[in-house]
Amino acid sequence: MIPARRSRLLWIGGEPGSLCEAECASRELKLDLLDAPLSMIHRTQGRAVIIALDDGTAEARLNDDLRVLLNDAACHGIKGYITCSYSESPKVAGVLKAWRMRDIVDVKLRGQEGPIIETVARIKHEPPASETLAITGADLLSDEELILLKRAFGDCSSVKLVKQTTGSAKVYCAFASLLNSRVGPIPLPFFVKFDKAPKIIRELTNYRECTTLHVPFNQRPNLDHDRCLVGPTTGVIAGNFIEQSESLQDVVDRGAGRAPLHSLFEGALRGWRRQAFYAPHYVFDANILQTMRLSRPSTYSPFRKARLRKRCAQSGPHCAEYSELESLLAALPAIKHRLGLTHGDLHGQNVRVASQEAIMLDFASIADGPLTVDPAALDVSLMIDTRIVNGNDWIKVAEEAYRVEALMAPAIPPRPEDPSANLLDAIQYVRQMAFSVQLTPFEYPCVTALQLLRKASYGGMGEEQDRRRRFAYRLADRIIKEIARRMPARVEHNVA
Structure with missing residues (x-):
């Protein structure tokens, strides 16, 4: 355009x-x-x-x-x-x-x-808004977002938006009809994402600096940069929509998670994760919180902190306040751990699977951190969001899966007849990716506990999800207290 x-x-x-x-x-x-x-x-x-x-x-x-x-x-x-x-x-x-x-x-x-x-x-020519663009499916857009849409698709006669399941951002599949196209009027579908302007700017910067040379082009959405615009308070990103795909969560739940998980860690994330092995300065000797600043509950928004306090109260008198749990982690001895670029929000809906190949979405939260962060985030999200086990059965599965021993070394493989076997098999694979890069067995339990607190700080859709997030707080409380009790003052490392 x-x-x-x-x-x-x-x-x-x-x-x-x-x-x-x-x-x-x-x-x-x-x-x-x-x-x-x-x-x-x-x-x-x-x-x-x-x-x-x-x-x-x-x-x-x-x-x-x-x-x-x-x-x-x-x-x-x-x-x-x-x-x-x-x-x-x-x-x-x-x-x-x-x-x-x-x-x-x-x-x-x-x-x-x-x-x-x-x-x-010398200012770049910005596309003007088209007042003749026929739009359907834009009922949830603000006035500013509507103007950005008219500018992003100003070379089209019409655009139809279909809302996609997502978090705080508004994400759509867009079907457009082009004007004056050499090929023809019907392009392949676009994805269109609206979010707050700072988040859109950050994501565009991350795309430019972190994905082009380090994430395979076929394992990420490719942007149409002329349609990526920023307004005074919101912005829009547009690119090619990933057709004929399903979420990693759905693939894991139906028992086909191994191949896309391998594709994710050995393909899509490979360019980032390998950097941590190329020079000694990627190994950091410090308390784990020092390299996970944004994962600290004390950095959460007031709304998320209030939810954590509520989760704590709902979990019974034996659970500690999130500030006390953070203090326990901060008091742990320094450990060596590898640092690298992390996705920062890796979960079962942020990874699509097409023909067993993993395709990462949403690069707004890219940050430096321990290499175990992405596996831990995916580990927790696969458990919290699964649909193959529910109610008290889910509580039993989660309680066993998040024992400290299970977070420090490979567990016994699940029996095939177990209803949760598909989920547990995928989580074990994810943990193998974490165990292979950590320098002390105490790292993964600490990072996982922080991811459980992170999940607990968000609201769930429905009573089942709300119940799971309450239980996530209890699990984090148990892990942190046990690590604080068991972790020696001086930690032996797996490698020098």
């Missing part, structure tokens, strides 16, 4: 002066002086908007109408600038902070608009 040329520089406030007019003319930019909200032609052809505040005009100009205009401009891909005197710049910065636009609108000095125009001339 090639965006139409945006050739207008929008100007509000003080006079631009002859120098700015000459700068625009030399760069083939039409200078439009505004005194009203953006028109349709401004939204589609505007490249940037400059609000020029002469001395003493800031207080009058920085009103709600300007906030709405700047937000509208950002939604439509128009870069915002405010120029003012040095003395008034703190006031302008404060207003932008209150409007939550500090990262959207740049503040520059009044009289220095010439260099801004030079920068504006």
Whole structure:
């Protein structure tokens, strides 16, 4: 998709002066002086908007109408600038902070608009919104998300969205009809993901820096970068939809998990995980929490902390508060462990399986951490989200599977007639991946306990899921207390 040329520089406030007019003319930019909200032609052809505040005009100009205009401009891909005197710049910065636009609108000095125009001339052409695009299935989208969709698919006559099962983000399969395509009007389906702007920016950065050279192209979605856009508060990512696939959770539950799990760890994750063996500095000698900062319950949002306190109260008087459990982990002796890049949110729905090949999704949470983090996250999610065993039977299976002994060494394989055999077989394979990279048998129990707390901090869909997450808290409590009791002051390592 090639965006139409945006050739207008929008100007509000003080006079631009002859120098700015000459700068625009030399760069083939039409200078439009505004005194009203953006028109349709401004939204589609505007490249940037400059609000020029002469001395003493800031207080009058920085009103709600300007906030709405700047937000509208950002939604439509128009870069915002405010120029003012040095003395008034703190006031302008404060207003932008209150409007939550500090990262959207740049503040520059009044009289220095010439260099801004030079920068504006080099700004990437953003696709304009199509007002003729026929959309179905967008009932859950906000106004800003709808504008981003119209911009992302501005080269189409229609787009139909089909909601996909997911977490906090809005993820769709999109069926589009292209205009003026050399091949024909019907492309293969897209995936379209809406989320908060910082998360979308982070995920796009992770795609660029971490996937292209390290994750096989056939084991990740490939983005259509021209359709990936960021607005003032939300953003959108679009790419090829993985057709004829099913979730790893479903594959594991029906007993076909071994091949895709091998594909996941020895294929999709291979490029990241092998880095930890190429140099000595990838081995870290420290308390396990030191390299798992974001996994600490104390870093959770207030809402998730409140849920952990509730889980603790529901689990009975013998369970400790999450802060006490974290303190017990923090008091453990240092251990050697390998660090590498981790997916950060590996679970049975974030991995799709097509022809036994694992395809990773959602790269928003990539971070450095122990190599055991991804196996532990997948281990816990496969157990919490399974559908092959329920109720008290699930409690019994989970209680046995998360004994400390079972987290420190390979367990006895499940008997084939066991109803939970498919699940336990997959979890054992995942643990083999963890045991093969850890330097002390105490590492995996600690990391798994943190993943159990992480699951417990989220709400479950329905009573069964809620019950499982309550039990996850109890399991984490038991693991951490037992490790604190059993772990020696000086730990022997598997390798030097």
